[in-house]
Amino acid sequence: MIGDIWTMVWKEWREIFLQRGTFRGGVFSAIVIPLALLGIFIPWQEGRRWAQSTIAPVLWVWLPVFLVATMICESFAGERERKTLETLLASRLADRTILFGKIAAAIGYGWGLAMSSMLLGLVTVNVVHGQGRLILLPAQSIFVVSTISLLASALAASAGVLISLRAATVRQAQQTLSLSLMGLMFGCIFGLQALPPAWKAWLLRTFAGANLITTALVGGAALLTLDLLLISAAMARFQRARLILD
Amino acid sequence: MPEIAVRTEELTRDFASVRAVDGLSLEVEAGTVFGFLGPNGSGKTTTIRMLLGLLEPSAGRAEVLGFDTRTQSGQIRARSGALLENPGIYERFSAEDNLEFYARIWRLGARERRARIRQLLQHLGLWERRKETVVKWSRGMKQKLAVARALIHRPSLIFLDEPTAGLDPVAAAALRADLESLAAADGATVFLTTHHLAEAEKLCRRVAVIREGKLLAVGHPDELRSQRGGPKAEIIGRGFTQAVLAALRSLPLVASAEMQNGRLSISFRGEADLAPVVTLLVSLGVEVEEVHKGKASLEDVFLKLMEEEAT
Numbered sequence: 001m002i003g004d005i006w007t008m009v010w011k012e013w014r015e016i017f018l019q020r021g022t023f024r025g026g027v028f029s030a031i032v033i034p035l036a037l038l039g040i041f042i043p044w045q046e047g048r049r050w051a052q053s054t055i056a057p058v059l060w061v062w063l064p065v066f067l068v069a070t071m072i073c074e075s076f077a078g079e080r081e082r083k084t085l086e087t088l089l090a091s092r093l094a095d096r097t098i099l100f101g102k103i104a105a106a107i108g109y110g111w112g113l114a115m116s117s118m119l120l121g122l123v124t125v126n127v128v129h130g131q132g133r134l135i136l137l138p139a140q141s142i143f144v145v146s147t148i149s150l151l152a153s154a155l156a157a158s159a160g161v162l163i164s165l166r167a168a169t170v171r172q173a174q175q176t177l178s179l180s181l182m183g184l185m186f187g188c189i190f191g192l193q194a195l196p197p198a199w200k201a202w203l204l205r206t207f208a209g210a211n212l213i214t215t216a217l218v219g220g221a222a223l224l225t226l227d228l229l230l231i232s233a234a235m236a237r238f239q240r241a242r243l244i245l246d
Numbered sequence: 247m248p249e250i251a252v253r254t255e256e257l258t259r260d261f262a263s264v265r266a267v268d269g270l271s272l273e274v275e276a277g278t279v280f281g282f283l284g285p286n287g288s289g290k291t292t293t294i295r296m297l298l299g300l301l302e303p304s305a306g307r308a309e310v311l312g313f314d315t316r317t318q319s320g321q322i323r324a325r326s327g328a329l330l331e332n333p334g335i336y337e338r339f340s341a342e343d344n345l346e347f348y349a350r351i352w353r354l355g356a357r358e359r360r361a362r363i364r365q366l367l368q369h370l371g372l373w374e375r376r377k378e379t380v381v382k383w384s385r386g387m388k389q390k391l392a393v394a395r396a397l398i399h400r401p402s403l404i405f406l407d408e409p410t411a412g413l414d415p416v417a418a419a420a421l422r423a424d425l426e427s428l429a430a431a432d433g434a435t436v437f438l439t440t441h442h443l444a445e446a447e448k449l450c451r452r453v454a455v456i457r458e459g460k461l462l463a464v465g466h467p468d469e470l471r472s473q474r475g476g477p478k479a480e481i482i483g484r485g486f487t488q489a490v491l492a493a494l495r496s497l498p499l500v501a502s503a504e505m506q507n508g509r510l511s512i513s514f515r516g517e518a519d520l521a522p523v524v525t526l527l528v529s530l531g532v533e534v535e536e537v538h539k540g541k542a543s544l545e546d547v548f549l550k551l552m553e554e555e556a557t
Contacts, residue, residue: 007350011336014347018338021379087334087395090298090405091351092324244300 004093008101009108012075016109034113038063039120047129050121051137060118061149067110068153069181072160073173075102080246081169089240099238103157103231111153115146144216151223156181158230165237165246251276251403251435252297256306259292259459266292268459269306274452276402279429279436281450283443283548289459290439291331294405297437298323311402327396327434328405333388334395337381341372341391344380345398352399366394370424386417390424397428403435410442418442422449443545455551462551470547477518478546481510481527482536490530497522513546 017026038059043050050056079085088098118137126135160177167173195203252274259267267289274280284290295301297310299319307314313321336344342363349359367373370390380388389409396404409425410418422445429436440446446453447467454464463470486505494503494512500523501513512523518539527534 003353004351007347010350011347014343015336015338018379082337083332084334084336086300086330086332087328087392089300090323090326090328090330091348092320093351094320240300241302244295 004097005101009105012105038117043121043124057145060145064110064114064153065156068106068156069177071106072157076164077167077170077173107153154227161234254308258305260304278451279449281446281453282439284456288456326403327401329392329396330407333392342376348395386413406438477514478540479512480538483534485532
């Protein structure tokens, strides 16, 4: 099954890179430019502040979610829109292989690019602004950011599958998923603000003394639960007998 | 491989209140080209989807390559190739990438992949254009590529759903020739649906005719012709009035007499005995210029079956 999933990943990545016409052009715009911008240019400009910024972790979580959301709609709704899905379903690949191959390709690209940018940024800051001293991000931050961004990417991917399978076009799927993700984000922010004072106080008491790892574990567990629920729903929905009737 | 590649027993599929396939029972011998003929919406594509295990039958059963379509559909797809209603070509990819992807799906090794891709593209005359993005290709070239994709893993059984639909006559003839030679080279069974009856007549050892999901006839094209369409004659001349046609139709040996494109077309019951017909025509004042004797085409048989079913 791993070999078959890799075949799907190979095909999905090739489709992304060929969006710009040529493979080299695609690699340049989908990998080289983001890496140069996020991993070299910004850290170069920001210097030591880049490693100490409290905003940066939000970027490393949000960036893969955005990339995965874009790619997953293209992958699922696009396959149906371009009328290549039925032929793929008529092949020897199992339903789950196709599903997990597409999800792995989207997460592998989005999360991989974000983590690579973060590590490249660290190298850039050290090379340009290190002045003989090693600048490192706190190990806890790296662990929390990489885990939460992976789980958030999986959430975007599985939600994207469900939305794409119902959408008529890629554009419709992307719009619906973007609105859903924004709704989720603003819902959390405004929801927290709207909580009764007693609840807010309880939350503050609970998390004020807790360290980053504890908070991340709670958030991670919530994300993981949501991921498992949505992936189970995607597995139930992504079945030949149902897809062929869409 | 079993001697019977496809066997269906009372295969039925309903979509809400519509019965798309109705009690279909047929057998397809291994290593032959089998034509599945019928008008639009007659249930051909639904049948192929059920045989590939993409759709569950509502009733009845089917066995493909010895495997049950309900419980062993993965085994069937692993041994089959398919060119469905849509060619299913990735248009951003080159021809080589399209075949590479499907060759990887069927787990061909790297060396075998390269050799097979080269062999198929050379055979189809596409090798020189293998690096081009497919989006710029003509429909005929895309169909050829889809045929190559269906054959990439040397399947035991190939499903071809209207492979020449939408092609110009030259492209269709070229694709037919390619299909015939490629399928013969691999010794595969071909399950072909088509509207093109001359195509079926040329390629298929046996054909089945389906309408509104029901099987109307099955057999060798010659058998169907002898059962459903007698010998024919075409007469060119002047003076074919309604009275002449009525007189001809009254002859016991004449099954039908129609004017088609200014020519008199006659179908016979039993043997085609032209002498009494020509004698009658001349006696009625018709100037006979040419007489052509022939046999009913598969198209005649098809149309007759459609008429019988409608009445």
